[in-house]
Amino acid sequence: MAEAKAPENFQGWLYKWTNYIKGYQRRWFVLSNELLSYYRNQTEMSHTCRGTINLAGAYIDTEDSCNFVISSGAQTFHLKASSEVERQRWVTALELAKAKAIQMMEEDSAGLPWTLVQWPKDDDEKLHPQETDHNEVQTTLRQLTSKLEDLNTCNDLIVKHGAALQRSLSELETTEDPGQASSRLKGISERATLFRITSNAMINACADFLELAQTHGRKWQKAIHYEHTQRIRLEETIETLAKQHNSLELACREASQDKSKGNSDESKEDHSDDDENEFFDAIEQFQFTTSVQLPRDNSNLHHRRTPSEGSVASTEASSGEEMQPGVEAVVQINKLDEGNNLPNRLKTQPKVGPMVKQRRKKIPEKPNQSLSLWSIIKNCIGKELSRIPMPVNFNEPLSMLQRLTEDMFYSDLLSMAAQCDDTCEEMAYVAAFITSAYAETSVRTTKPFNPLLGETFECDRMDDLGWRAISEQVSHHPPAAAFHFESKDWTLWMETTISSKFRGKYLQIFPQGTAHITFKKSGSHYTYTRVTVTVHNIIVGKLWVDQSGECELLNHTTKDVCRLNFKPTSYFSRDVPRKVTGVIMDSNNTAKYVLSGTWDKKMEYAEVQNITIDKSGRGKPVYNCGATKVLWQRTPPMPNCELMYNFNELAVTMNEPEDHVAPTDSRNRPDQRLMETGYWDEANQEKLRLEDKQRSKRKKRESEAALAAEAGKPFEGYRPVWFERRMDQLTKSMAYQYRGEYWNNKDKQEWNICPDIF
Template identity: 55%
Template sequence: MATPENSRNWLLIHSPNHPISQSCYVNDKTFHLPLKVPPVCSLSLGGVMSEAKTPTPTPPGDTYKGWVFKWTNYIKGYQRRWFVLSNGLLSYYRTQAEMGHTCRGTINLATATITVDDACNFVISNGGTQTYHLKASCEVERQRWITALELAKAKAVRMQAESGKTDKGELFSSALRTLSNKVEDLSTCNDLISKHGSALQRSLAELDGLRLTGEAGDKIRQVTERATLFRITSNAMINSCRDFLTLAQTHSKRWQKALQAERDQRVRLEETLEQLAKQHNHLERAFRGAAQANAKNLNVCEASDEDDDNEFFDAMEEAPEFITVPADPQFHKLVSFPLAELVPLKKRRTRIPDKPNYSLNLWSIMKNCIGKELSKIPMPVNFNEPISMLQRLSEDLEYHELLDKAAKCQNSLEQMCYVAAFAVSAYSTTVYRTGKPFNPLLGETYELDRKRESGYRSLCEQVSHHPPAAAHHAISDRGWTLRQEITVASKFRGKYLSIMPLGTIHAVFEKSNNHYTWKKVTTTVHNIIVGKLWIDQSGEIDVVNHTTGDRCHLKFAPYSYFSRDVARKVTGVVMDKDGKAHYVLSGTWDEKMEFSKVMQSSRGGENGTEGKQKTVYQTLKARELWRRNPLPDGAETMYYFTALALTLNELEDGVAPTDSRRRPDQRLMEEGRWDEANAEKQRLEEKQRSARREREREAASQRTSSQSEEGAPHDNYLALWFERCEDPITGEEIHIYKGGYWEAKERGSWENCPNIF
């Protein structure tokens, strides 16, 4: 069984005989293999390669062609390829000359997903082995391709749906054609019976005219009587057939018209249902927030918590027979209440002022900082983003719904998967965030009240200045509590900046009483002096359930130019207290995480020269745990803030006077007044130093014998909303929320808050 020591040598493969899927996970590298590879295809690093195949020629209006850069591997990077979009198929070639003989790969857009990464990059995937990471030459060209792809996809899906409808219409038409043919056959038989019956009657009349006697005459008379009975019966049948033929011919055209009318009516009904489903969906989404705000008063809070997993879907073009729009059961309970009682939620802002383009000689500031702790060095706001470290810490709740889902889990091992995904999701907001948050002033606070929208409240307070430490406490009505005390240590190494968060994060679930802890990994900012800044996360995390003994070991792989593996990769294994693996986690910290249930595990062979054994896991098909939300429009000019981050510094009534929203230098920077922000920042820092010296003098007068390590009197500062104690789980000295903040907010009583701004 894999242990943290040899975890980097894990090998994960799915059994080739398994009916669900296959994946290969070797030494922290994941390869997804198809269950059945068609004989005309073979796998390559660039995607699925097919044999000679030329796209079907189409009119110019249905075809889009052009050069696009396609990601191949980390050695070659992006390579220019000729792409052709035709008949709902996207094919690519190395050159235009190859179009006549060699197609390098094809994706059917009817089943593909199209996502946009940034200004020039986009991804096309069919959810299986084919994923194309593409880059256009510019943003305009990227948008042209996206438009063409989306139109082609919609047309392919529509044609697929209409094909299904046509098949069913053909069944009706075929039945009518068969019936018409049978009626024609019956008409022919009717004519033949009439013709042959008349001939038989004439022959019998001729025999009767011979006036034969004896036995022959008796036989002829007997045959004549039987023929007369047959003629009477035949005439009756002929008359019935004639009536049926007349009726069938009369109504045949009516049936054809009725069938066509049914088809037209069905199309109109589907279009109407689609519109109704979309309107229903939009109305339910609009009322969801308002309903949750009043859930407590309407006694449906419990129903709301239990049904959060229900999803809302737009009407799908692929479902021609019926459209299903699942609705949250809480709305069935709410319809009896007047709408006037539903108080609308506060509309949050979606933009902040664009970041100014200020020039700064970075080396003149940073050259004397190599090897030093940056938290002790005054830095201009030019390096900052307009939020404080307390607000950045609150961004850990960006994907709080993972904890909501974890609180509902009956199985502690499955719950561990969601907790581990939550631990990874906290880094997704950092991928483009190269700005430094403001260092909080001692006693500074930040509240994030999302109880009406999402059921949780969060409070942060700066409880120490040297070393800088922030305490955080969040509690949710949906059954979980999150608390942490984070001290950030940072070192400038010349080419890069290392940020090491110290401290433990705790997540406690009320229903199961499961108590989880984990720590953060190291964040590295590269190209500080020369080049474009970029961020990487590296290290290992152990998520531990102290109630059951379950453990999840996560590994954040550092970026390597020579690695063939996907960048920003995260892998992990969830094990019980006995070390038995139950789930395998894989993904990236900036995009998504998936988990697979382990069916069987075994030891493999030795791993090359190191001589360490691999662990083989046979798993079921991977399921998605978490996916990153897309950035808002124009995020590149707004410090790459997420939708949540854009609202963090929005002014609100009733917050404490120490709240980060009231910090003047931060507000001035957000407004683009950086020179004034720098002057205000120096004033606040000097005010903080003066307050510290005053506390030291008071401490010296009370306890002259108490000296700090540096020889200065001990700073006797006490946090306002948190109290210092020993953590019963980790044994660390930490600050835990002691209560009183939200009650003070309701009273509007902030007399005890220090004057720090």
């Protein structure tokens, strides 16, 4: 029977729309390897293919009883079958093939991290697992997943056609006219045929899945039993070793005590340290000895190859410039010996001491809860995103204030910029810092919580990262937040207003506002703006984020300028995806450095040695540069970060509960805290309560403003607590700036001026 054919072997005649003159023409279609191809006839299959559509990204739509459309964006097939039954056979086969193609594509991109074992087929052989080929494991898992997708697709089709058949039977029962009953019997026969086709497909898919599961289930069961046995043995071995280690340690201490007593009897010398101190001093000396086994001659650091990049590092160890990852440890240890200040992120050993707060390393794992985004925002196209009531299912347990503070993850770049003697090189590090702020968006597609009006967030990391920050939501419509970061070497402040538009297939976010950075050593004062963020595949497909636009970085002190160009990702472009380029020009409009890289991996720079003019006639300058040096390279992700919303080390600590912060701090938000701990339903209820509370306060202020206007009295409106709106002397525009009172109020614990928002 035709309906029993596998989708990858499906072929037959269909009518394809060609043009308005010829109309539909009969063509031979072949469905193979998730590709739908067509030919004029069967003889052309060996030499001429007229067109092909990859079903992985195709859209399948049924127009009427016999017509259907397949579109992949680049091309579209308008097809017609000879009957409704024939059309449904093709649609069923295409949907199954599409599901397989999507599943295979997701597995290829995500990879299969599991490692299994393969048992001997002979039951009489010894039960020792053998390492199986990774490709075989991938194939098996892919087959199981594919069969399960087939079952889901067949189930949907059975439900659909079963409901249609039931409706037809119900209509037949109420029909009294014999002629009308005869026509409806014909329709019932066709729907029964469709139901039989989908039922047969379900039966075949069930049989295939059962056969595959039985084939591999037994050997996997043996593998699990073997691993369980080995785990028990390992635990017993570790316990035995721990007991032996304890006995040896006690014997060693007793021997050292006896020796110490013998020495005191022979000589009358007074020892100020006891035996335990001598024992731990030996451990410290051992640790110091092992930590300096790296080469100490800086000249040996040249021309060392980086394992990850495979490039040659030509940076001097004494120049203070960041080396490639493979030689960072050597350089930083030498600098530690010299007593220099280091970027905290690059230190080989973290600070440990009573003055450094121990931060958490993980958060509760993200629950596996799904929700249809289209069911919520299908009627919100063209509206402002902040006005759409979004459930926490699409959020991450951080507020926008915390998410923007997370841009300081690579704050060591600013510390390195502060040590530069050349302001153009200083600008190169600042440009790398601006680029690094977008790195996490390549894997973070969840939405932060919209801050409530008056909500604040403090981040005091002076003890380990060397900076602290305070931010506040200063406006609700339009949403605006103000930030102030301070360090011993630099200061950063900015006001951010975000507007967004939902375009159907993608979401565009337009950050507005100017950021300022000042350095104490050089006196440089920088300003820059942020680029446009685009979130693709909002409705269908896997979400991914792109950055595009131009960011102008200007040094108002020296008049140096750098224009960073974030190139949009395009399937038709030959450029590297997520590419960023830039040129640093001094006050004389002379190119000093060329920047290149990607905003999700790394940034490099090279000094311009001379400039020539392009001879192709375009008149563009060609920069002849020296060796490239790495400015910034992305830190590898944390283990199991995908279970924690793909957070990095800094983001994990953002929402950690902390005492003595302002009552308006984001860490005190009940909905955000409930979401982090996994209570999403309760978090949604709290989120609605907080939004209703904020809405009521806004209506009250609007009523007071209206009454004041009627009475002819001035009405001040809402005023932020820690920031005030005043003229920015550089940009000549009104902006929110820090008043400088938060940390004093925190020391005194005077929070009576904070509004009640939670």
